Amino acid sequence: MNYYSIRAIYLFEMARTWRTVLQSVATPVISTSLYFVVFGSAIGSRMVEIDGVSYGAFIIPGLIMLTLLMQSISNASFGIYMPKFSGTIYEVLSAPISYAEIVIGYVGAAATKSIILGVIILITARFFVDYHIDHPIWMFSFLVLTSITFSFLGFVIGIWADGFEKLQIVPMMIVTPLVFLGGTFYSIDMLPPFWQGVTLLNPVVYLVSGFRWSFYGLSDVHIAVSVAMTFGFLAVFLTLVWWIFKTGYKLKS
């Protein structure tokens, strides 16, 4: 394993985060805080509890999951897209580094940023809403696993994208609707039976449900299904990354 190479990519990417701290850290924290203010403190105080959990506390796992998915995808996709865009990718491709090591560097940095953001938002939520965490180890495991998994997806998107617009398509047009319709703001038990069935086709339901279970012991689907689905996503995205490097798709001619 070429540790110096992985370290170089990882530190380079983390340095970019701190250089753009307003955009990378402050913006998602502020926007998520607004959700807490509006849906947690303002509207939430007038809503009934869901399975004994206040509405403000109920939405915390979903909102953190929203940030994790969006930030993991955008950090990782931007991280690999920028060298392609600026032409500096030549250096990575000509370095004595394996594909796995390249991925560890970029995905590791993107996942680290997402985990840091998730923790910051969790701490920020305390200022607006009272919550508890029943299974902290599971909670942190979901946080880490989701960040890594969707950083892989972001890496794939960054390779696939040939313009800044494409970088935004998947997070904005696909992930955001799936998260909003995936039980972030409600329990799927609250939907009519037909829509409950439809909602189960939404993969994000399993992520939000599992993460919420780690907080309050509440879940829309069994925790084992959530864990299996998360690993399933990881397997799919890993396969895509493997295929990209095997074929040189959009990297090597």
Next chain:
Amino acid sequence: MASIIEIQNLNKTYDSGFQALKHIDLDIHQGEIFALLGPNGAGKTTLISIICGIVNPTSGMVRADGYDILSEYRQARSKIGLVPQELSTDAFETVWATVNFSRGLFGKAPNPEHIEKVLRDLSLWEKRDSKIMMLSGGMKRRVMIAKALSHEPKILFLDEPTAGVDVELRREMWQMVRGLREQGVTIILTTHYIEEAEEMADRIGVINKGELMLVEGKTSLMQKLGKKELRLALREPLDAVPADLNDHSLALSEDGYELVYSFDSQQEHTGISELLRKLGEQGIDYKDLRTRESSLEDIFVNLVHSNDDTVAG
């Protein structure tokens, strides 16, 4: 002389069907400056990109310092530094950060002393804390060279190193390249400036339409393919070259005022004295005479054009 790069039967066909390299066989000697010349689209950058790992070869074998570039890519690539043609830099990074990043990327432990030496050698030390986007084009080119040298490579590829660089900086870079060669670094450069190859290279390779047309020591190439001309400015114009002078390789200018005699300067008897004597006998008077030697550029243009004609024919 030991080869540091060995290329055998290398071919590259892009997905579009374009065959960029055709059966390339080439050995680069350790410690030499090798200039690869060729017109645009000849395959120079493809060849370099394959050796450096940026483009996949279709078939063939390449070894760098004895290591196969595919099966032993870690060892092979760690020996190579690349300065690409395009000025591709991380605009928002500082010079210091980006050069250190390159060293780490190539698997080397941090070595601030070496980085400082590289930056000082390239007159970049004062700019080490500057963001790259604040630098001039010439300075950016130096940064790219510094990045390529950060991991102490044994082989340095310079793809059009002085493109868009002013004359003064170009001469400084030539000096730097010679300095690197003295330190044992093998340099392979592609250039459009034939003068650059003539000035610096030990050996020359000419590539055209994906085929390596020749590889020759610069001096022997210029001796072998270089021509010398004697140009005589006549007092009175001629209608044609006199029949008595047909044995000599003579050409007459369109206006009839200049006779051009091509000869091999390496031969003991160039035929000049005989020609001048015959001109006197014929009563052809001249007011001036001068000689001109072919430059590498003339040789290059002739080679490429004759190849084009052969292909077209």
